[in-house]
Amino acid sequence: MKLNLLILLMVLVQAVGALFFIGDIGMSVLGIERQPIPWQTREFLEIGAAVALLIGLVLSGLLLIQSQRRLGRAEAQLQRASAAFMDLLEQNFKAWGLTPAERDVAFFVLKGFSTQEIAGFRKTSDGTVKAQTNAIYRKAGVSGRGQLMSLFIDDLIADSPPCSEKDED
Numbered sequence: 001m002k003l004n005l006l007i008l009l010m011v012l013v014q015a016v017g018a019l020f021f022i023g024d025i026g027m028s029v030l031g032i033e034r035q036p037i038p039w040q041t042r043e044f045l046e047i048g049a050a051v052a053l054l055i056g057l058v059l060s061g062l063l064l065i066q067s068q069r070r071l072g073r074a075e076a077q078l079q080r081a082s083a084a085f086m087d088l089l090e091q092n093f094k095a096w097g098l099t100p101a102e103r104d105v106a107f108f109v110l111k112g113f114s115t116q117e118i119a120g121f122r123k124t125s126d127g128t129v130k131a132q133t134n135a136i137y138r139k140a141g142v143s144g145r146g147q148l149m150s151l152f153i154d155d156l157i158a159d160s161p162p163c164s165e166k167d168e169d
Helices: 002-030 039-096 100-110 115-122 126-140 145-157
Strands: none
Touching: 002 039, 039 100, 039 126, 039 145, 100 115, 100 126, 100 145, 115 126, 126 145
């Protein structure tokens, strides 16, 4: 909410400053007559418009810095989540007693690659990959890719509250 107000303020301040200068130039170019105002008043208006543009510039810079910090935090969280997921994979692969080849195949299966693609990556036959995936499913106690994937998804969301609880902020 605070960020939205800051953005709105920034846009309004810059719009007022820009409208003053653009309006003044536009009226001169189009030859529109205007009532002369005292030069002191005109100077105050120009200074106010220039200050408004400077404030908008400063607020834009602050928002950019804040956005960069948020991006950095999000990237760090993503890195931690990725590392935690890899740890979870290794933990389960070890608990299931997967061979190194089966670990590779299981990783590719979880990434969504087809049997043919996995065989191409590993430079083996489709039959070998099928045998390895069947061994993986048997050791994991599942019957296919979907159930294998759901084991990891269940582990990842087990500690998360339901979406309806998060949305009630």
